[in-house]
Amino acid sequence: MSPQSDWVSDLMSGLCTAAVDSINARRFEWFDRHLADDFTATAHPFPNFGKGRTEFVEEGRKLSQLGFVDVEAGGIEVGSVILSYFTGVVAAMQHIEEDLGPGRPSAREIEAATMGRRLVYHSAWRPEQGVWKLFDHHLVVLS
Amino acid sequence: MTGTGDEIAAAAAGWLSALRDQDNAYFAGRLASHFTWTAHPFPRIDLDKAAYLALLKRAGAIDIGADRFDLRQIGDHFSVTLAGRFGSCPLAADPGAGLPDRAQYAALFGGRDVAWRTMWSLLDGHATCIDCHFVGSV
Numbered sequence: 001m002s003p004q005s006d007w008v009s010d011l012m013s014g015l016c017t018a019a020v021d022s023i024n025a026r027r028f029e030w031f032d033r034h035l036a037d038d039f040t041a042t043a044h045p046f047p048n049f050g051k052g053r054t055e056f057v058e059e060g061r062k063l064s065q066l067g068f069v070d071v072e073a074g075g076i077e078v079g080s081v082i083l084s085y086f087t088g089v090v091a092a093m094q095h096i097e098e099d100l101g102p103g104r105p106s107a108r109e110i111e112a113a114t115m116g117r118r119l120v121y122h123s124a125w126r127p128e129q130g131v132w133k134l135f136d137h138h139l140v141v142l143s
Numbered sequence: 144m145t146g147t148g149d150e151i152a153a154a155a156a157g158w159l160s161a162l163r164d165q166d167n168a169y170f171a172g173r174l175a176s177h178f179t180w181t182a183h184p185f186p187r188i189d190l191d192k193a194a195y196l197a198l199l200k201r202a203g204a205i206d207i208g209a210d211r212f213d214l215r216q217i218g219d220h221f222s223v224t225l226a227g228r229f230g231s232c233p234l235a236a237d238p239g240a241g242l243p244d245r246a247q248y249a250a251l252f253g254g255r256d257v258a259w260r261t262m263w264s265l266l267d268g269h270a271t272c273i274d275c276h277f278v279g280s281v
Binding site for chain 2: 138142
């Protein structure tokens with residue numbers, strides 16, 4: 001496993017910032033471009049949160065505002081893959097719909113569980129035809 | 144690294160060898176009561192501590208080699224990435240819990256480099272894992 005390098009930190013910082021910016025600007029083309037076909041999202045400590053690409057994008061469209069403070073991003077290369085982390089304290093989170101789907105936590109429950117808390121996203125990226133594709137996205141809400 | 148970091152590093156470094164040696168006492172002692180285990184590419188699988196321990200018991204010794212390790216401090220927590228290469232048929236038996244059976248698992252991951260992301264903290268003075276996510280092939 002290679003140690004974290006500056007280019008990996010810069011790349012991951014740029015990609016994570018672009019993802020948050022695209023949500024706030026409601027430009028979801030970023031997700032079409034950067035989510036791999038086998039993308040999955042999971043989370044601790046939300047049981048039954050797991051979802052695939054289509055569900056993740058649908059739920060992302062219900063998020064109208066997302067903001068972090070005290071942010072840090074980086075990653076390590078493992079083979080041709082980058083295993084990244086992005087961490088920050090949630091300063092803003094707002095949904096435009098309360099119902100996130102059957103069996104899902106409600107928008108209000110997610111906002112209450114994350115506002116002011118430090119989140120860590122453990123993610124995995126691979127290059128495909130010159131584009132960094134996010135194929136695994138795991139959220140950990142720290143106590 | 145801080146003293147806490149050293150303690151977390153020492154505990155986390157035992158993860159893959161405990162899988163290999165089917166040392167389930169290691170996991171029983173290191174997993175938090177609110178521990179969860181998830182896996183790519185199986186988003187519907189979300190195991191709590193008891194279910195994960197049962198999975199390990201069913202799956203038997205896991206053929207995983209060449210431990211690699213990265214630790215990063217995030218506030219009071221520690222993100223630990225573990226990676227290694229599975230043998231050609233990594234599981235000794237069917238794991239259950241909604242995962243593919245032993246043969247399917249071998250077809251998906253056998254002989255491949257795989258990784259885990261784990262989150263640790265010091266709870267009551269004890270290095271404890273609160274979350275483990277299997278990335279799959281890397």
